[in-house]
Amino acid sequence: MAEPRSDFAHVFDAPPPGAAADWTIPQGWDAYTEVEHRTWVTLYERQMKVLPSRACDPFLRGLDALDLHGSGIPDFARINEALQRLTGWTVVAVPGLVPDDVFFDHLANRRFPAGQFIRTPEQLDYIQEPDVFHDVFGHVPMLTDPTFADYMQAYGRGGQRAAGLGRLQNLARLYWYTVEFGLMETPQGLRIYGAGIVSSNTESVFALEDASPNRLGFDLVRVMRTLYRIDDFQQIYFVIPSLDHLLAETTKDFAPVYAALEGAEDLPIETVLPTDQVFTRGTQAYARRGGRFAV
Ligand code: PHE
Ligand code: FE
Numbered sequence: 001m002a003e004p005r006s007d008f009a010h011v012f013d014a015p016p017p018g019a020a021a022d023w024t025i026p027q028g029w030d031a032y033t034e035v036e037h038r039t040w041v042t043l044y045e046r047q048m049k050v051l052p053s054r055a056c057d058p059f060l061r062g063l064d065a066l067d068l069h070g071s072g073i074p075d076f077a078r079i080n081e082a083l084q085r086l087t088g089w090t091v092v093a094v095p096g097l098v099p100d101d102v103f104f105d106h107l108a109n110r111r112f113p114a115g116q117f118i119r120t121p122e123q124l125d126y127i128q129e130p131d132v133f134h135d136v137f138g139h140v141p142m143l144t145d146p147t148f149a150d151y152m153q154a155y156g157r158g159g160q161r162a163a164g165l166g167r168l169q170n171l172a173r174l175y176w177y178t179v180e181f182g183l184m185e186t187p188q189g190l191r192i193y194g195a196g197i198v199s200s201n202t203e204s205v206f207a208l209e210d211a212s213p214n215r216l217g218f219d220l221v222r223v224m225r226t227l228y229r230i231d232d233f234q235q236i237y238f239v240i241p242s243l244d245h246l247l248a249e250t251t252k253d254f255a256p257v258y259a260a261l262e263g264a265e266d267l268p269i270e271t272v273l274p275t276d277q278v279f280t281r282g283t284q285a286y287a288r289r290g291g292r293f294a295v
Pocket of ligand 2: 130134135139180195196
């Protein structure tokens with residue numbers, strides 16, 4: 001969820017042939033081709049040129065702990081031995097995006113559904129559908145962090161509840177601006193923890209260094225009111241002071257939060273409010289030029 005789900009080749013209305021009722025499939029690791037493994041290695045090596053000084057420590061530690069080094073698409077069974085031991089999470093293979101309720105149920109049970117397929121060599125720089133590189137390289141390292149691991153499980157439970165309350169749209173924005181595109185304040189400066197950023201070579205640099213986007217302090221209700229774009233670099237990033245803060249803010253009861261959102265208007269992405277904590281007031285030059293990656 002929280003990721004777009006139209007026009008995509010890997011979106012299905014019901015579990016496709018070969019998938020279980022919970023939409024999982026065998027990873028079929030032996031069937032990946034040489035070209036597919038090489039695509040992983042290329043993507044991995046490009047990220048290691050940009051991430052050591054930009055990704056947060058929990059992410060970099062997670063990469064090491066899972067031994068995701070660039071020898072090819074990892075075997076989920078091997079990742080799961082370490083991941084299960086560290087935080088009780090496992091990675092399960094799915095054919096593509098799964099319905100919200102299925103997604104939430106996996107998260108609530110500490111299972112992360114990861115796309116089984118990998119992008120083609122022509123799609124190295126951009127793919128809207130989450131493939132195995134985005135899902136495993138981008139998301140799974142953070143799941144080795146005990147606090148983030150708890151956050152993701154709580155999010156799954158929160159999703160089930162938000163669905164019942166008709167507030168999924170607000171909760172999806174929380175996912176977008178934390179799990180996918182979150183930044184973190186550290187003594188060394190801003191660092192990336194969002195999977196959508198760490199799995200993108202160009203956005204890894206843009207998110208931290210470009211003058212265009214706004215970088216604002218994380219505020220739960222503010223984030224849940226903020227629209228987002230799925231087709232280009234973000235125009236706004238939210239900065240958390242720590243993972244502990246994120247977990248503390250989100251484990252509180254959202255019923256009053258949802259009630260407060262009832263009458264609140266959605267905020268356009270370029271908005272900066274007088275109440276925002278501003279790390280960077282962006283020029284929005286990139287978006288005004290028309291965007292789409294010519295940084
Ligand atoms: N605290 C939220 C609720 O009461 C659940 C939640 C936790 C949502 C963590 C997102 C992240 O619904
Ligand atoms: Fe994702």
